[in-house]
Amino acid sequence: MSGAGRPPGRTGRRPGASDTRARVLQAARTSFGDRGFDGATIRDVAARAGVDPALVHHYFGSKQQLFVAAMEFPLDLPTMVLRLLEGPRDRLGERFVRLVLEFWETPAVRPLLLGVIRSATTDPVAAAMLRQLLAEGPFLALARAIDQPDAALRATLAGSQLIGLALARYVVAVEPLASAPPEVLVRALAPTLQRYFTGDLADAGRPASPTEAGGSPT
Amino acid sequence: MSGAGRPPGRTGRRPGASDTRARVLQAARTSFGDRGFDGATIRDVAARAGVDPALVHHYFGSKQQLFVAAMEFPLDLPTMVLRLLEGPRDRLGERFVRLVLEFWETPAVRPLLLGVIRSATTDPVAAAMLRQLLAEGPFLALARAIDQPDAALRATLAGSQLIGLALARYVVAVEPLASAPPEVLVRALAPTLQRYFTGDLADAGRPASPTEAGGSPT
Numbered sequence: 001m002s003g004a005g006r007p008p009g010r011t012g013r014r015p016g017a018s019d020t021r022a023r024v025l026q027a028a029r030t031s032f033g034d035r036g037f038d039g040a041t042i043r044d045v046a047a048r049a050g051v052d053p054a055l056v057h058h059y060f061g062s063k064q065q066l067f068v069a070a071m072e073f074p075l076d077l078p079t080m081v082l083r084l085l086e087g088p089r090d091r092l093g094e095r096f097v098r099l100v101l102e103f104w105e106t107p108a109v110r111p112l113l114l115g116v117i118r119s120a121t122t123d124p125v126a127a128a129m130l131r132q133l134l135a136e137g138p139f140l141a142l143a144r145a146i147d148q149p150d151a152a153l154r155a156t157l158a159g160s161q162l163i164g165l166a167l168a169r170y171v172v173a174v175e176p177l178a179s180a181p182p183e184v185l186v187r188a189l190a191p192t193l194q195r196y197f198t199g200d201l202a203d204a205g206r207p208a209s210p211t212e213a214g215g216s217p218t
Numbered sequence: 219m220s221g222a223g224r225p226p227g228r229t230g231r232r233p234g235a236s237d238t239r240a241r242v243l244q245a246a247r248t249s250f251g252d253r254g255f256d257g258a259t260i261r262d263v264a265a266r267a268g269v270d271p272a273l274v275h276h277y278f279g280s281k282q283q284l285f286v287a288a289m290e291f292p293l294d295l296p297t298m299v300l301r302l303l304e305g306p307r308d309r310l311g312e313r314f315v316r317l318v319l320e321f322w323e324t325p326a327v328r329p330l331l332l333g334v335i336r337s338a339t340t341d342p343v344a345a346a347m348l349r350q351l352l353a354e355g356p357f358l359a360l361a362r363a364i365d366q367p368d369a370a371l372r373a374t375l376a377g378s379q380l381i382g383l384a385l386a387r388y389v390v391a392v393e394p395l396a397s398a399p400p401e402v403l404v405r406a407l408a409p410t411l412q413r414y415f416t417g418d419l420a421d422a423g424r425p426a427s428p429t430e431a432g433g434s435p436t
Binding site: 036038039117118122131134135152153156160163164165167168171174175176184188189191195201202 | 253254256257335336338339340345348349352353370371374375379380381382383385386387389390391392393394395402405406407409410413417419420421
């Protein structure tokens with residue numbers, strides 16, 4: 001387009017270029033969010049952004065490269081984790097669920113979440129991104145900052161509950177989860193996240209009532 | 219094929235027909251499980267079953283009709299729910315998680331689970347099936363059998379945790395969840411399910427320690 005082999009970025013040589021890139025990325029988020037990786041096409045992204053498909057290829061290369069660029073999470077994770085660690089430790093789960101729900105309820109973020117989930121179920125690159133988010137993202141940073149064993153298991157358990165909630169609430173939209181007010185979900189889910197991060201993960205075998213303690217194990 | 223407009227079923231007129239149907243359904247489960255609804259094709263299913271694609275069309279109609287037939291859950295749900303209700307009520311969560319994991323670990327069932335999850339994220343019919351499973355399946359039957367308010371919310375919360383676990387463990391295969399022994403997961407998840415089915419869903423706002431009870435609410 002410009003004769004250069006690489007996208008010009010913010011060189012000032014093409015004043016509209018970075019706007020165009022941003023528009024293409026936003027269109028890509030919407031397209032991947034609506035259709036998942038397999039269903040989305042460069043042609044559809046270009047149409048939504050009002051540009052030529054060749055320009056999308058020129059800027060981002062393959063559909064997979066476009067996906068990776070579009071799905072970059074707009075989060076300052078270290079700062080987020082530090083903030084979550086402030087306040088009473090026994091309400092960490094509540095703060096975390098509230099923050100995650102606020103994030104998901106943001107219109108600019110929703111397509112990103114949907115794009116990752118819809119694509120991760122069939123596309124290996126998207127699956128790797130979700131795997132990394134669950135295994136190395138804010139979940140692990142938070143679990144590591146708390147002085148408890150099994151940080152990786154705690155992080156992925158927390159991730160499994162939240163990704164399952166996202167799938168049920170936003171992707172398949174099952175009621176009453178889909179239209180439950182965030183505060184209802186915060187109350188319902190906070191103890192789950194609290195236990196995954198700070199609780200005893202091996203306590204299921206203990207009977208809740210002492211009268212059963214002498215009973216025969218099955 | 220046989221000249222009749224409908225599949226012959228078990229009329230005895232075509233001895234191999236019900237075997238062939240079963241083989242096509244099994245091939246469809248594998249194909250949908252590997253590729254999701256969008257990625258699977260009648261041609262691929264036919265190749266895996268060693269039959270002509272026209273035969274698959276003849277028996278099952280469209281890809282969507284084949285999907286619905288292939289994804290029928292091989293479960294006697296009422297009996298399953300009755301069995302779960304036997305035994306101590308405060309270990310219902312443990313029994314439920316154990317049963318679900320045993321079910322998923324069965325080789326014949328795994329592709330079914332993967333097929334539904336991989337397809338539900340992009341295909342409306344598959345999404346409706348997953349929505350129905352979460353909203354009306356064993357989760358709701360169990361939640362209703364327990365004398366607690368908010369059965370639908372309880373059922374879908376339980377479903378969200380289990381579908382998230384399936385996504386994390388089997389679809390994106392994040393460690394250490396992917397290779398955790400079922401018993402570790404039973405212990406980690408049982409209290410979550412127990413609380414969703416029988417606990418207080420609105421208790422997150424209560425500080426765990428009485429010393430905070432007089433603190434100002436945020």
